[in-house]
Amino acid sequence: MYPNAPQISNDPSSPFLIKKDDDLDLKVIIFKYLQYWPWIIGFALIGIIGGYLVNKYSTPIYRVEGTVLIKDETPAFGADLFANGGFGRDYSNIDDEIGILKSYSLAEATVQQMDLNVQYFLEGFVKTTQIYGNTSIFVNLDKTKPMLVGGMFRLEVLNEDSFELSIIEQGFSIFDPKDPFNRRGRELVELSRSVYSFDEPIQIDSFEFSVSRISALPGDQIFFRFLDDPSIAHEMRGQLSVAPLERYSSILTLSMQTPLRKLGEDYLNQLVKTYLQRELNEKNRATENTISFISDQLRGITDSLQYSEGRLQQYRSENKIFNLSEEGSAIFGRLQELETRRSEVDLNLKYYRSLQSYIANNGVGELVAPSMVGVSDPLLNALVQNLSNLQADKQRLMANFSEETPVVKDILTRIESATRALQENVNSAIRNTESLLADLNGQIRTIEREISTLPETERNLIGIQRQFTINENIYIYLLQKKAEAEITLAANLPKNVVLDKAKTVGQVGPKRTQNLLFGLIIGLIIPIGIITVKDYLNTKIEDPKELEKTIKVPLIGMIGRSYSEGTLPVFNNSRSSVTESFRSLRADLSYLSPKRENLSILFTSTVSGEGKTFVSMNMASVFALMGKKTILVGLDLRKPRIAQDFGLTNDKGMSTCLSSDSPWQDVVKPSGYENLDVILSGPIPPNPAELLLQEKFGKIINEIKDAYDVVIFDCPPVGLVSETKELFNYADISFFVFRQGYSMKGHSDVLNNLVEKGGIKKIYGVLNDVHIDKGYGYGYGYGYGYGYGGSSYGYHEERKPVAWWKRAIGKRQS
Template sequence: MLDIKDFSIFENHSNFDFKGFLLKILSYWKLFLISLIIAFSIAYHVNIRKEKIYGMQTMVSIKEERNPFFTSNTSLVFNWAGISDQVNGISTVLQSRSHNELVVSKLQFYIDYLTQGEYNLVDSYGAVPFYVDIDKSKGQLANTLIRIKFLSANEYEIRIPFESPSVSLITYSNNTYSNTAVQPVEFVKRFKVGEQVSLPFLNLKLQINDNPGLYTGNEYFIRFNDFDGTVASYRGISVNSDDKGGSILTLGLQGANKARMVEYLNATVKMLIKIQLDGKNQFATNTIAFIDSTLVAMESELKQTGNELKSFTKNKNIYEIEGGGAKVSDKIMDFDLEKDQVSRKIAYYNSLKAYLNNSVDYSRLPAPSVAGIEDPNIIASISKLIALSTQRSEMAYAVKSDKIFKDFDNQIQAVKNVLQENIASAKASLLYDLSMVNAKIGQAESTVKRLPEEQQELLKIKRKYDLNDNIYTEFLQKRNEAEIVKASNLSDIHFIDPAKDIGGGLIGPKTSVNYILALFLGFLIPLLFVFGIFFINNSIQNADDISKLTQIPLIGVIGVNKGGVNLAVFDKPKSALSEAFRTIRSSLQFLYKKQQVSGSKTLMITSSISGEGKTFCSINIATVFALSEKKTVIIGLDLRKPRLADEFNLINHKGVVNYLIKQNTLAEITNSTPIPNLDVILSGPIPPNPSELILSDAMKELIDELKEKYDYIILDTPPVGLVSDALELAQYADVTLYIVRQNYTKKEMITLLNTRIKRGELSNASIVLNGYENKAKYGSAYGYGYGYGAYANGYHEEDKKTGFLESILNKFNRK
């Protein structure tokens, strides 16, 4: 039946020992040092192998530029500034795919020019002495290093290691991929500088730059990269507006090659200026195209009417025929010109209305002024409609938000609605004007009919010719105006600071970050290791652990036996280890006195498990008693695993077992030792029934007989955590010493010891901490005869410790 005391195993669980953990960290300082050295070495090698990253910038301003040739007398009106939010629109264009495709294609930045650096290949654009002129319509070897070595100033060698029978080709004219067969060997061939290289996998011409320097014998590499991938890398260009001026934009790029970034930044701004100026000229371009198409038709009509007039006046006196019809002719001409202007306006409105209803691209609308329309509402609406349509088409490559497109479509629809209403209103007014002009023309023509027939015919032909001539002249004038305005247009984008390599610009790699990371990891990794050891290791580390787990007194701390001889007290009587055993002897005498034990005294030494140092403590405690001139005997009662014979170089052929089975007498099993006043009784042969022998009456007789002969009887027993033999022997002991070994005995064993004490299985028990070592590694020392450090100088004889550096030097000298 279980006793309530059996559950004491769950009591006295200690909290985390922060002090002990800190001391354990200090004990592993060498591990931390090695870890930090390794971490910093890795960080150093990573830093020196990383490419340096630079940052280049250019600054532009956005300012609405008015055309100096645009005045109130100019009959053409254009879209000058587009919509109001130009800065956001330009930022979007700079990061759009379509814009960067134009720049990459123009600069051919999909071609890498590389040289071999100390650790890796280096982008050497701008530093190599040559460039390649490729045939974009033919395939180029894709994503493969092509080695170029200059054998002389005018001859070079191409080397390409083919590892498979098929290679991938890229054609930059349409950005498509294909494959071609090759021999899976290293391709080597020589070419002249400027010679056309026409191979199934390579189509280019190598040209030498101006002022190339010395390059004979040097090796370089080129590589043809994916076009879309190259464009995507440049779409990361940073575009930031100045806080002080919203119309100032700063463009930035980061990379390893400053020359490449400088050229790209300047080229992207120049391309933007061209695109913006082309968009600004779109209105004029549309108008000129419309006028040109009209002039072609009118030129044919003018030529035809001219021929008719020439044929009619041939062999006739034109002045006599004109006679009295001159005034009427001039009047009808004025009416015809007025009618033509009204008709052209109506035709423009009809065409514009049909275009608005049937098209979705309004960027090609001609200027209303080509038809003589000067209504500011209609001109402004068409201008805004062209601007919105142009910007929407540009955003299609960069913006993926349906909401933004929907907002643009709503704006366009709103402008269309206003424009259609204005068209309807203006057209109604023009139809009225047309009817009035037609009435005036009818009146004039009735006057003409009263003239002679020949004069009527002349007026008819001349009327038609003059009308065409006047219209043709007017269109030529408008075309000249459009050309002047287009030629004098200025872009709204201007360089403030073009990109330029003036030195510096280094922004990476962040070597300090790597070193900080090395410091962190170099400390964290061994810290986790130590924490794992500390957390997993559930063994006794120091006296604090014992005091937290049990109320049983700790009467001594035994240091590590570094001499290698178990008879430590006898061999080195002045050592700190010997002093620790003498301290235990004094404590035991106090315990005997407290219990009023007189005469012969017995001491049982046991532990939880094997290996905790019971036998070592037994023989040395016995030695200190014997050296104090007390008759002492050690009895080896570990009948299952005897070790006592080995310590004294004896043969375990007879001992306690022989006495218990009445085979030998006490005198026959007693062995003397080199230590005065100390005898040893071995366990003897291993019996099949050790527990039964210990429980026999012969054991009591043995103890009684020994008490008559010796002052101190030391019982070296088996561990109580493994067998019950020691519990059976406890009845013969005046005092029980429970050996606990540092970093070996588990804390649960102390809890089991508490249980045995509470149940009365052991009495008068005290604890000895054995194998105590390195106060920093296992915890603080309490000075039970060990751990005094420098304060013990002159009192103990110890071997001189060799320092860390001294040990290294000794090893070096021995080599």
């Protein structure tokens, strides 16, 4: 028996049952792929070479970084009183600042400050590379007019004065900066001529540009195309990453990955510059509003001051009076003090009413800080600053989010709460100011009654001088406040600070090791995948282990491919591995049948060509070599082959006996080898099935069994003819022959049906023509060498080895 042969059940009612091993044999799977190792290694090398070429010719990608320190604003006095009320401001604004830096509006403002509307390219041996900065030409265009974007132009320098221009890539569209979201496609673009002069205007419809020569030489070729600011802004915004340097850190790292290091550095630096300028503009807005408010007041008071000054000079000149009496000076001093106080209160009242109008009209960006106009109420200052900050936050967030997002809804709720609180405070301040103003007016009226007791000339002088002094004090006060506001405006700086300007920190692509590894993996996956698919789609029986699991009877033996001349290797080459496989099968028969003296064996298959005749002939030969009186009976009456293999004439045989009264002894022919006789099938009859089903056939077979020690039946394929099923009854042991690389996998169902539905007993499987090594070769127990294969011990004939490249494409030994 074979070392790993299936264990046959001892239950006589189920003689064909075997014990199956369903465990996955890892060694077999590995061997299945390793037999194609040249292909696997070849594809792996191709994959590695592919990864190397990707590394060599891919455009390098660089990482550019810069850092910004975000400083939290210090809340105004009293601002913390409103935080718990729901309308205060959260001063931890890192997320807001990240949103601003990544906003489209900031990206667009940055791009508008840079000259990025023309992209330049140079054509290399393998690829076309974009260049930035150090270009040999410069394309001039007016961004305020419609632009022709999307396509590609080629410029070839002819000489120092002219160049040839052509279109090499279509896909143009018209971009109008006045209507940026409405692009009009323009596929057919033609140039009026091909040769132009440097600095000459080139007109394409309403789009106009010119080309200036910087350092281009004759023969140079430069490619360029036009892009609009929104497209560039979207692209640059998508490449930008903003994140805190560390968790809870106020330092933000701005980075982007780009093939153009200089472009990345310039963009990040300009982005931060635009960001800080925007912050400064927002910070200056309140101061500018204060200056505007004071200027409006000054324009009104200047005319009154000039008029009152003129009247005072005229009155003094006409009445020859320049100074007041001691009593008049005392009264005028008290009146002047009250008038100055009333002017300040009146200015505060105007400011409160402007705030009230702002709140009523839902104004944005027009708040004036109370402290800038002399209002010293700390609570009001805190409320105004809170509302101003919240309005600024709203503008920032609305640039990136819609009103439906939670963060915008939250800021709108805070603005509404802060506005209500400010409105209540302003209404209260107006009432208090009006009351104070009424009190001052009462005091002034009392002093005016005292003035009425003075002489008329002095009384009139006091009136004129009073008006002049009031206007003068207000004018000086407003000038002082305006100067303070202008000093504040000039001294304003962004609260955030640039820590590190943008610089290239390293190359991030191509990832050389990863590309090589990826190429190796792809190189391994392709051949392994092809082998797997090829194996999966293969409908032929190649794997003995798979066949053993498929059939419901034991796989008793495997017959290797015969490399000897002729079809009788047992006689022609007794030292071959094929001969040894037949000897081994003969030895196993002693375990399969209790009969030791007389034995009848039947061989069949599913279809013709699977080698049942070859197996039956050589099986008869090994019994003859053993000294057993053996006869080979050819029962394939439709397609006989035994005669030509033994060099006999098929003039008479079994069909002769069955169709006439000739005894079977008359059709027995010597094979030419000792102890082996042959009964050929004979001339092909018109009714082979009916002949084999006669009672006479059974008598002949019984007589043959009595006359010979071993009877071998070579039967027709059971999958093609019907009479074979009846012949199983005449054999002690039956063998179903499969052929490696030839029999279909579905042929195992034919054998299984014979066992399950046909009730055939004592039938076993044999795999013939084993030549495809599936990992079951020498030493595993199923190989046709059985430990004697190749040149292991010199028991079998030497076979010429096959070159590795032939084995790789499927050729084996010869």
